[in-house]
Structures are given as structure tokens and as C-alpha cells.
Amino acid sequence: MAKNAEEAERGLCARFVAFDESSPEIAACINLWNIRRGVNQAAILGYSVDSSRLGRGYATEAARAVVRYAFDELRLHRLETSYHPENAASGRVLRKLGFSVEGYARDYLRIAGEWRDAILVGLINGAWTE
Ligand SMILES: CC(C)(COP(=O)(O)OP(=O)(O)OC[C@H]1O[C@@H](n2cnc3c(N)ncnc32)[C@H](O)[C@@H]1OP(=O)(O)O)[C@@H](O)C(=O)NCCC(=O)NCCS
Numbered sequence: 001m002a003k004n005a006e007e008a009e010r011g012l013c014a015r016f017v018a019f020d021e022s023s024p025e026i027a028a029c030i031n032l033w034n035i036r037r038g039v040n041q042a043a044i045l046g047y048s049v050d051s052s053r054l055g056r057g058y059a060t061e062a063a064r065a066v067v068r069y070a071f072d073e074l075r076l077h078r079l080e081t082s083y084h085p086e087n088a089a090s091g092r093v094l095r096k097l098g099f100s101v102e103g104y105a106r107d108y109l110r111i112a113g114e115w116r117d118a119i120l121v122g123l124i125n126g127a128w129t130e
Pocket of ligand 1: 046047048049050053054055056057058059060061081082083084087088089090092093
């Protein structure tokens with residue numbers, strides 16, 4: 001079994017794709033990674049939009065639906081993610097979803113062989129109940 005499928009089966013991740021009404025092509029991918037239960041009840045949110053469909057609100061709409069799923073269906077208490085300081089569009093998406101900045105991490109992710117800084121953000125499920 002592929003690693004992602006195996007992790008999904010074990011409840012460690014959940015992957016989603018979004019379509020627009022006019023095309024069978026995938027418009028956006030949204031993922032919940034590293035789902036932690038126990039004392040955390042948290043996951044990492046990730047998303048990307050097809051490069052020909054940027055700036056139409058797709059990331060915001062699709063990620064908002066996944067946040068709702070994470071809180072209402074998976075009953076997670078917290079979502080977190082990060083974005084590169086120069087990725088203003090991603091920062092804006094996260095602000096629109098209600099995430100707040102929690103920190104700045106130096107050399108946080110190694111992308112294409114280079115360590116990159118990241119802005120750390122989080123969102124709490126204010127309606128969480130046990
Ligand atoms: C980041 C990304 C997901 C945004 O997707 P999108 O569908 O274009 O996002 P939306 O249209 O929902 O919202 C983008 C917002 O950023 C704003 N924006 C875009 N470029 C911007 C820039 N250079 N500076 C400031 N704001 C910017 C838009 O105006 C919009 O805000 P608004 O609704 O207030 O006008 C997309 O660019 C992408 O897939 N990037 C590559 C993968 C990635 O970076 N994923 C996130 C990892 S943290």
C-alpha cells in the first residue's frame with residue numbers, strides 16, 4: 001500500500017481534491033497531515049491550487065471546507081501550518097480562514113535543497129467539546 005493511503009487508513013492524514021463546476025480537472029488539493037490524537041487533537045493543514053486557476057478564491061473556499069471537516073467531523077481542537085514569508089497569497093488565505101501568527105521559524109523546511117524560514121500559524125476550534 002502506498003505510504004499516503006496507509007497513513008489515511010490509520011487516521012494519520014486525510015486528503016481532499018476540489019473541482020470547479022466547469023471542468024473535470026482537479027482545481028485544488030487540500031490535506032490534513034500528521035493528525036495527532038491524545039493530548040494534541042491537532043493536525044497540519046496543506047493546500048495548493050492549479051496554477052491556471054489562481055486568484056479566484058479556490059484555496060480559501062476549499063481550505064475553509066476542510067477546516068470545517070477537521071473541526072466538525074474529525075473533532076480536532078487545533079490546526080497548524082506554516083508559510084514562507086514571501087508567500088503573501090498563502091498568508092492572506094490563512095488570515096481569511098482565521099489563522100493567527102504564532103511564531104517565526106528559522107530554517108524550518110528544506111525545499112529543493114535549501115533551508116527556508118517559515119511563519120508559523122494556528123487556528124483553535126473554539127467550539128471543541130470532549
Ligand atoms: C497560495 C495559494 C494556495 C493561493 O491560492 P488561490 O486560490 O490563488 O488563493 P485565493 O484566491 O483563495 O486567495 C488569495 C488571496 O491572496 C491575495 N494575494 C495574491 N497574491 C498576493 C500578493 N502577492 N500579495 C498579497 N496578497 C496576495 C489575493 O488577493 C487573495 O486575497 P483577497 O481574497 O483578499 O483578494 C496558491 O498560490 C498556491 O497553490 N501556491 C503554491 C502552493 C502553496 O504555496 N501552498 C501553500 C503552502 S503554505
